[in-house]
Amino acid sequence: MVKKYIFGKPFETDAVTAQIQPERSAPQIENARIETDKGFRFYYEMNDTDVIYGLGEANRGIDKRGYIYVSRCSDDPDHSEDKTSFYGAHNFIIISGVKNIGLFFDYPSDITFDIGYTGMNRIDISCGRADLYLYVIDGDSAYDVARQFRKIIGKSYIPPKYAFGFGQSRWGYKNADDIENVVKGYRGNKIPIDMVYLDIDYMDGYKDFTVDDRRFPDFPEFVKKMRSKNIRLIPIIDAGVKIEKDYDVYEEGVKYGYFCKREDGTDFTAAVWPGWTHFPDMLNADARKWFGRKYKRLIDQGIEGFWNDMNEPAIFYSKEGIDSLNEAIIEYADNLKSNEGDEETEGLPGKIKEAFENLQNSPDDYRRFYHNVNGKMIRHDMVHNLYGFNMTRAAAEAFEEIVPDKRILLFSRSSYIGMHRYGGVWTGDNKSWWSHILLNLKMMPSLNMCGFLYAGADLGGFGCNATRDLVLRWLAFGVFTPLMRNHAALGTRNQECYQFENVEDFCHIIKVRYRLIPYLYSEFVKAAENDDLYFKPLGFVYPDDRYAVLTQDQLMLGNEIMVAPVYTQNAEGRYVYLPEEMMFAKFLPDGSISRQIMEKGHHYVDIALNEVGLFIKKGKCIPLVDAALSVEEIDMSTLTMLGYDGAGYVFGED
Numbered sequence: 001m002v003k004k005y006i007f008g009k010p011f012e013t014d015a016v017t018a019q020i021q022p023e024r025s026a027p028q029i030e031n032a033r034i035e036t037d038k039g040f041r042f043y044y045e046m047n048d049t050d051v052i053y054g055l056g057e058a059n060r061g062i063d064k065r066g067y068i069y070v071s072r073c074s075d076d077p078d079h080s081e082d083k084t085s086f087y088g089a090h091n092f093i094i095i096s097g098v099k100n101i102g103l104f105f106d107y108p109s110d111i112t113f114d115i116g117y118t119g120m121n122r123i124d125i126s127c128g129r130a131d132l133y134l135y136v137i138d139g140d141s142a143y144d145v146a147r148q149f150r151k152i153i154g155k156s157y158i159p160p161k162y163a164f165g166f167g168q169s170r171w172g173y174k175n176a177d178d179i180e181n182v183v184k185g186y187r188g189n190k191i192p193i194d195m196v197y198l199d200i201d202y203m204d205g206y207k208d209f210t211v212d213d214r215r216f217p218d219f220p221e222f223v224k225k226m227r228s229k230n231i232r233l234i235p236i237i238d239a240g241v242k243i244e245k246d247y248d249v250y251e252e253g254v255k256y257g258y259f260c261k262r263e264d265g266t267d268f269t270a271a272v273w274p275g276w277t278h279f280p281d282m283l284n285a286d287a288r289k290w291f292g293r294k295y296k297r298l299i300d301q302g303i304e305g306f307w308n309d310m311n312e313p314a315i316f317y318s319k320e321g322i323d324s325l326n327e328a329i330i331e332y333a334d335n336l337k338s339n340e341g342d343e344e345t346e347g348l349p350g351k352i353k354e355a356f357e358n359l360q361n362s363p364d365d366y367r368r369f370y371h372n373v374n375g376k377m378i379r380h381d382m383v384h385n386l387y388g389f390n391m392t393r394a395a396a397e398a399f400e401e402i403v404p405d406k407r408i409l410l411f412s413r414s415s416y417i418g419m420h421r422y423g424g425v426w427t428g429d430n431k432s433w434w435s436h437i438l439l440n441l442k443m444m445p446s447l448n449m450c451g452f453l454y455a456g457a458d459l460g461g462f463g464c465n466a467t468r469d470l471v472l473r474w475l476a477f478g479v480f481t482p483l484m485r486n487h488a489a490l491g492t493r494n495q496e497c498y499q500f501e502n503v504e505d506f507c508h509i510i511k512v513r514y515r516l517i518p519y520l521y522s523e524f525v526k527a528a529e530n531d532d533l534y535f536k537p538l539g540f541v542y543p544d545d546r547y548a549v550l551t552q553d554q555l556m557l558g559n560e561i562m563v564a565p566v567y568t569q570n571a572e573g574r575y576v577y578l579p580e581e582m583m584f585a586k587f588l589p590d591g592s593i594s595r596q597i598m599e600k601g602h603h604y605v606d607i608a609l610n611e612v613g614l615f616i617k618k619g620k621c622i623p624l625v626d627a628a629l630s631v632e633e634i635d636m637s638t639l640t641m642l643g644y645d646g647a648g649y650v651f652g653e654d
């Protein structure tokens with residue numbers, strides 16, 4: 001059962017779509033206490049064995065216990081273990097143990113989840129203002145709670161089928177030749193691929209919805225040519241609009257008052273990739289409509305998918321920020337002159353450096369601009385976590401109008417619950433670190449609980465230099481994530497599959513993905529249609545099995561399979577826990593599949609760098625097709641079954 005409580009005057013985030021009659025009395029939750037005198041505070045006393053699920057795209061484990069998390073959409077490319085905020089704000093948790101309770105704090109600004117960090121058994125959730133909706137869900141199990149929550153937030157976005165193909169991206173592809181080379185690298189080596197992503201360099205001066213015609217002399221023709229090779233080009237769209245005379249998006253935004261404004265009514269100005277920009281007021285319905293319609297310009301040139309970036313929104317610095325930095329420098333310099341050698345001035349270069357670094361994504365800037373929400377001016381910091389959500393909503397609502405009968409691929413960096421109805425997410429600037437394969441795995445089921453089904457990480461890692469083995473292992477997990485995209489940062493080592501020795505190993509791993517696409521896509525669509533999860537923690541399926549509940553490095557996928565990727569360097573396999581008897585199926589490099597029935601319990605399984613393993617539950621089977629070079633070329637007549645009936649019959653072994 002879901003109960004809704006109102007505190008103060010909440011902002012309407014549109015996270016929840018169900019009409020729920022609010023309760024008249026305060027919530028009565030055993031072991032919980034709520035305070036509303038200084039901001040909002042929710043305390044809960046956990047049992048020693050309670051497991052806490054949720055928080056979507058957050059750090060640490062599938063079990064969130066033992067750390068502190070802050071929902072504050074942040075452009076931070078260092079996803080180290082100490083970090084408390086990433087790009088998304090997904091304020092839903094499930095307390096699971098003797099009782100199973102779901103809590104959704106519908107609050108669009110900073111909110112802190114201290115989950116057994118300060119006090120070992122204490123949950124302490126706090127935010128600055130006691131203006132929010134609190135949804136309390138009572139369920140039979142964690143899984144049941146998650147599904148009840150999914151029901152009230154509306155159906156998840158479904159991408160086109162080609163978006164289940166493999167995609168290659170890199171920040172630094174500059175022009176048509178660079179893109180052609182990527183396509184040659186894949187098609188030439190017979191590695192399946194469906195998408196090549198266009199990062200910011202395709203634009204003319206980083207201006208949204210423009211294409212640099214020196215880099216792409218005939219863009220529509222180029223898009224068509226790629227499409228004839230079954231390759232879709234997926235351009236990036238940034239949140240900030242370049243200030244440039246005669247650039248129509250800028251001119252119109254100013255004219256209609258569609259940009260975020262300072263307190264004095266002037267358009268707020270900050271620097272991002274294009275230099276000085278204005279931010280479209282994504283919380284203003286008219287501005288949203290206007291911005292969304294701009295995507296048509298690229299759709300008219302044959303584009304069928306987009307990724308929305310920098311929409312926390314990320315800010316390098318503002319005019320005001322630069323002014324205050326200037327003042328600080330002058331003040332320090334004056335000090336330096338008057339007290340030479342003085343202790344106070346010793347840290348000067350460090351202080352200036354710090355002041356300079358603090359310019360980026362500064363909380364001060366988030367207090368410097370306003371949104372026009374139904375005629376009311378709302379300061380940005382009060383609704384910060386809704387910006388990326390509404391940028392993506394702007395696009396998706398426009399697609400309904402521009403191409404009503406077509407699915408468009410769309411995913412975003414920043415998000416809030418509710419955005420899952422409009423698009424997917426990628427998890428931003430991770431690194432080529434082994435630990436980030438595991439972080440990728442842990443985020444997936446948590447994102448699913450919050451509605452985000454179409455999701456994935458930058459495979460191979462965005463920052464730092466990737467190694468061959470890391471890319472192979474990460475891809476072998478990426479075989480199962482709805483978004484399967486290799487992406488890397490400018491200046492890092494090339495990590496396209498064809499850049500490494502023994503390309504056939506990469507080719508094999510990606511082919512396994514294509515063999516599984518009919519299964520994966522149908523499990524995905526089923527999950528979306530039924531408000532279900534595509535990836536589940538083992539504890540959702542085996543709540544009474546303590547080993548299963550505590551497993552943090554394996555996932556259930558759909559109703560048939562379990563995945564357990566290798567995520568340590570130089571390992572030739574891994575330990576895996578089977579909560580029941582299963583068949584271990586391994587896709588071998590020669591195209592054959594080995595099958596082994598394994599008992600419930602702990603096992604060590606060998607999985608080489610060029611192999612993909614999965615586990616099929618007893619009495620289940622999954623469809624497989626022959627590999628193809630693109631989703632369109634998949635031949636459904638090659639469909640066979642993989643699995644076993646548990647009574648001696650093994651599909652494919654006759």
Ligand code: MIG
Pocket residue numbers: 170171199200236309310413428429487488489
């Ligand atoms: O400030 O467009 O997360 O995927 O390659 C960096 C360049 C801006 C951040 C995105 C990343 C993308 C990069 N962008």
